[in-house]
Amino acid sequence: MKSITVASLQEKFKLEVLSGGDRLGREITKARAHRPGLEFVGYFDFFPMERVQVLGRKEINYLHKLTEEERNLHIGNVVKYHPPCFIVTSNQEGLKYLTIYCEQEGIPLLRTSEKTTEFIAKLDAYLMKALAPEIAVHGVCVNVSGIGILLRGKSGIGKSETAHTLIRRGHRLVADDIVVLKKLSPQTLLGSHNETTREFLALRSIGLVNVVRLYGRKAFQDESRIVLDIELTHWQDNTLNNDLELEPKFSEYMGVRIPYIEIQLQPGRDVAGMIEAAANNWYLKQQGYSAAEEFMKRLEDEMAGG
Incomplete structure (x- = not known):
């Protein structure tokens, strides 16, 4: 099975590393990114944990509104599946709590200034070619x-x-x-x-x-x-x-x-x-x-x- 590293993804899209800089060697084996909206509310059927997880404004705004106890539950339930990495779009801030979870589980947390829809389109196109047989x-x-x-x-x-x-x-x-x-x-x-x-x-x-x-x-x-x-x-x-x-x-x-x-x-x-x-x-x-x-x-x- 073909794979690429998170490091190659970070270099390709000039992503800012917020956490897990020593874990950029993690492998990505699945094309197409995933937005874990349903997973943050507790629905994990068919969760594609092998895919890159992209967090747009909807996901981050939802997490911002949660209490600390609720965040422990919802974010913890997602990071325990150890996806290759998380990428936050639109240069969103206030991510200290997310950084802590990713550091604890050894998952790279990256950030881009691009808007969610545009970034996912570019990311999917790149992954499809890079991972194609x-x-x-x-x-x-x-x-x-x-x-x-x-x-x-x-x-x-x-x-x-x-x-x-x-x-x-x-x-x-x-x-x-x-x-x-x-x-x-x-x-x-x-x-x-x-x-x-x-x-x-x-x-x-x-x-x-x-x-x-x-x-x-x-x-x-x-x-x-x-x-x-x-x-x-x-x-x-x-x-x-x-x-x-x-x-x-x-x-x-x-x-x-x-x-x-x-x-x-x-x-x-x-x-x-x-x-x-x-x-x-x-x-x-x-x-x-x-x-x-x-x-x-x-x-x-x-x-x-x-």
């Missing part, structure tokens, strides 16, 4: 007109050269050689780099190039949702068809199915152009448009008119 595959990841594509093929087939042509046409590199795939949901696969190869593209006969230095900031982006898996293969005579609409094929990564397309290479074939066409065609299909259906309708209309 991931694998590394050999290939190239590019973003073509806003559409993420995983480009695969045998070593030396021309993946990086094709990516370079796409970059020259205004598209973006995400990763070369090693593509890190993260499963954000049963339907969502995110492609990224492994930090070491960030912005680099390896071109045979040329060497390693930095696409940002060569073509500017617009030539690169850190991540992209993968919606097409395109494999470059060597040309084989009499294996390609020219059907109006091909039977859809899929690849599967960590249980996520991605549409698969094979593009065979031959001298003079505009591979980058075909990838652009595949990306734009995928987008049109998402909008409910099919070129094959429109063509058949035209034939039917022509036959009916004749």
Whole structure:
């Protein structure tokens, strides 16, 4: 199971440490934060104790109004489950009693100036990516007109050269050689780099190039949702068809199915152009448009008119 530490969370969001500075090595294993409002009033069914606990104005104002005896009961009932940490939003003050409870149980207490709703949205997005299951595959990841594509093929087939042509046409590199795939949901696969190869593209006969230095900031982006898996293969005579609409094929990564397309290479074939066409065609299909259906309708209309 993947995990991150409270320390990495504190550094990422520049959180102020109010208590438990020596406990920032505690691990976080669950995505999505939790606001323990119901738990403070005594309802603990389905309490997600493994999650980061965020205290907004509602929770803190409620605690402020309690007597010392009531606080001992309600706060004590929550901290005894030892969640990874508590984060107070909106720079709220008057937290001495909360600090004492956290110190007694060894739980980090942190604070941010951001508003609750905005902070939770950022925190959940970060945790979802940081804790997502991931694998590394050999290939190239590019973003073509806003559409993420995983480009695969045998070593030396021309993946990086094709990516370079796409970059020259205004598209973006995400990763070369090693593509890190993260499963954000049963339907969502995110492609990224492994930090070491960030912005680099390896071109045979040329060497390693930095696409940002060569073509500017617009030539690169850190991540992209993968919606097409395109494999470059060597040309084989009499294996390609020219059907109006091909039977859809899929690849599967960590249980996520991605549409698969094979593009065979031959001298003079505009591979980058075909990838652009595949990306734009995928987008049109998402909008409910099919070129094959429109063509058949035209034939039917022509036959009916004749």
